[in-house]
Amino acid sequence: MNGSQAGRRLLRLDEIADWRGSPLVLFVGVTTAGSISHDVFPAWAALLGRAWALRGVDLPPDAPPSAYHRLVEAMASNPLVDGAVVTAHKLRLYRACADRFDSVDPAVELTREVNALATAGPVTAYARDALSLSHVLPGLAGATAHGVAGHGAVGTDHGAGVSGGAGGARAAARQGAPLPGDLAVLCLGVGGAATALLVAWRHSPALAPRSAVFADVRPAALADLRAVADRAGADPARLSFARVTGAADGDALLDALPRPGLVVNATGLGKDAAGSPLTDRARFGPDLLAWDLNYRGDLVFLQQAAACGARLADGWDYFVAGWAGALTAIAGADPTAEIFAEFARAARPRRP
Known part of the structure; x- marks a missing residue:
């Protein structure tokens, strides 16, 4: 060089x-x-x-x-x-x-x-993002009160007492979060991560939610995701697509989400740009898992969820699995479960 x-x-x-x-x-x-x-x-x-x-x-x-x-x-x-x-x-x-x-x-x-x-x-x-998510979703769906994805114990009031801004939210998310299997999902943001979620559910029907709402401020992005759903043969009765104009609209969708539920921040807000797709008045609760696909940044979304006693998960496992999927493609290596596990072990000492 x-x-x-x-x-x-x-x-x-x-x-x-x-x-x-x-x-x-x-x-x-x-x-x-x-x-x-x-x-x-x-x-x-x-x-x-x-x-x-x-x-x-x-x-x-x-x-x-x-x-x-x-x-x-x-x-x-x-x-x-x-x-x-x-x-x-x-x-x-x-x-x-x-x-x-x-x-x-x-x-x-x-x-x-x-x-x-x-x-x-x-x-x-x-x-490879859907493949990578297929290695992450079982850890969420199979979580118990004893922890998830190797992240340690989960208290019964996990998230309710989180403090300390992004650092506190990050520490709580690192512990994992129990998640029942019959979820309703609200995904805020419909870029590549939302597309990967939809395709991962297609390949792993046992992990698919009972319903899913995908929301974004961009009508064209929603149309693109709807087209992917059509090409993938997704069940239209389980999916809906909502245009939002701001964070208050996201709050309304969260209020309408059946419980137990999973709400996903797939907007990039909290990392690529400051803030959250929801307001500070958003009503989370212990029957919700808040999953921020960011693992670094201000993590406002997780702070909001923690203040309401929601379960928390950050984007660390998805981050590691995403790199495993992409780098095996570049190397021409098989994306085996063992490789994904080895990538996770190698990254663990660097976890924030």
């Missing part, structure tokens, strides 16, 4: 083609420099037998198609770039570059999103 690239966590688009050094994996997101993935990445790469370097590429949420064109072209032009893990740009990358991929996996055709690119050979696009 050249001197300007050494020791940095980020690359600009115009630096990718000139990368020199270890084989490179890119991390394409919005605010990637603060991610713990940079710290645990060497251990993950070693599990796959790779001596990769990792660099983030930050693009704004509304990046134009030309930015994605430049990204893919630069990756394909440099034989030292093995691939990219894509977090916040899955749908936009697909729309901009679908005709620039040499091949795609079947999940890309179903979801029309991309969360990993392999570029050591032909440019191959993958959508």
